[in-house]
Amino acid sequence: MIAAMGRRSLRKVSPELDWAPYLLKVEDLPRPWSRAAVFGSPVDENGEIVAIDDADVPLEVELGSGKGLFMQRASGERPDHHFLGLEVSYKYARYSASRLAKHERTNARMVHGDGLAVFREILPDRSVTAIHVYFPDPWWKARHRRRRVLNESFLVDAQRTLISGGLLHVWTDVEEYFESTLELIRDTKLEGPLEVPERPAADDMDFRTHFERRTRLHDEPVYRAQFRNP
Numbered sequence: 629m630i631a632a633m634g635r636r637s638l639r640k641v642s643p644e645l646d647w648a649p650y651l652l653k654v655e656d657l658p659r660p661w662s663r664a665a666v667f668g669s670p671v672d673e674n675g676e677i678v679a680i681d682d683a684d685v686p687l688e689v690e691l692g693s694g695k696g697l698f699m700q701r702a703s704g705e706r707p708d709h710h711f712l713g714l715e716v717s718y719k720y721a722r723y724s725a726s727r728l729a730k731h732e733r734t735n736a737r738m739v740h741g742d743g744l745a746v747f748r749e750i751l752p753d754r755s756v757t758a759i760h761v762y763f764p765d766p767w768w769k770a771r772h773r774r775r776r777v778l779n780e781s782f783l784v785d786a787q788r789t790l791i792s793g794g795l796l797h798v799w800t801d802v803e804e805y806f807e808s809t810l811e812l813i814r815d816t817k818l819e820g821p822l823e824v825p826e827r828p829a830a831d832d833m834d835f836r837t838h839f840e841r842r843t844r845l846h847d848e849p850v851y852r853a854q855f856r857n858p
């Protein structure tokens with residue numbers, strides 16, 4: 629088990645990269661929530677702003693993006709979705725934003741700050757199509773367990789913010805965290821766990837996240853589940 633992300637493994641962000649438009653602070657998020665304010669509005673061939681209904685553009689939110697592999701790849705695979713990555717570490721949030729800038733992912737933004745607060749205070753009811761939580765910090769010691777992001781109050785927010793049919797994805801390399809999360813979710817209305825099979829990686833970066841990559845390259849098990857909001 630790899631307990632912490634190695635500091636040395638973070639590459640330098642190129643000074644030429646204009647990552648700032650891809651990085652917001654929790655305090656700067658619009659209240660009330662506005663997708664147009666966060667992602668901008670598309671313009672037509674005459675330069676006129678096109679009004680889009682949020683319901684037509686699925687919103688996917690990742691809690692704890694780390695180095696941003698998921699944000700980069702998923703926003704490229706689903707260009708018609710919006711992606712919001714939440715990361716409490718400025719260094720990682722900026723690094724992830726730089727990946728989005730490098731790949732010109734206009735449909736994706738990083739938010740620096742406490743992602744739990746974004747769910748608790750900002751995201752409206754039934755506004756999110758998918759919530760992604762990959763390899764959350766395990767907080768091994770019993771007295772630190774309450775710091776875990778997969779906690780009862782987050783799960784209440786997950787149910788509230790997910791649309792009907794929306795999915796909560798939970799992957800971890802910590803079996804005990806996985807089992808205790810399944811137990812917490814059993815007390816909610818979320819349906820599952822739905823099985824998520826492991827598939828072979830098609831290339832060296834074909835992993836959901838950096839932690840998945842590192843765990844699998846070490847031949848260690850990954851516990852995966854998804855849950856559907858009724």
Ligand SMILES: C[S@@+](CC[C@H](N)C(=O)[O-])C[C@H]1O[C@@H](n2cnc3c(N)ncnc32)[C@H](O)[C@@H]1O
Nearest residue numbers: 692693694714715716742743762763837838839
């Ligand atoms: C173990 S890392 C995993 C990163 C990434 N998901 C992966 O699989 O490679 C957990 C990440 O969650 C972030 N994190 C922890 N608590 C958070 C919170 N309340 N809000 C946003 N990010 C958080 C940490 O800073 C860290 O980058």
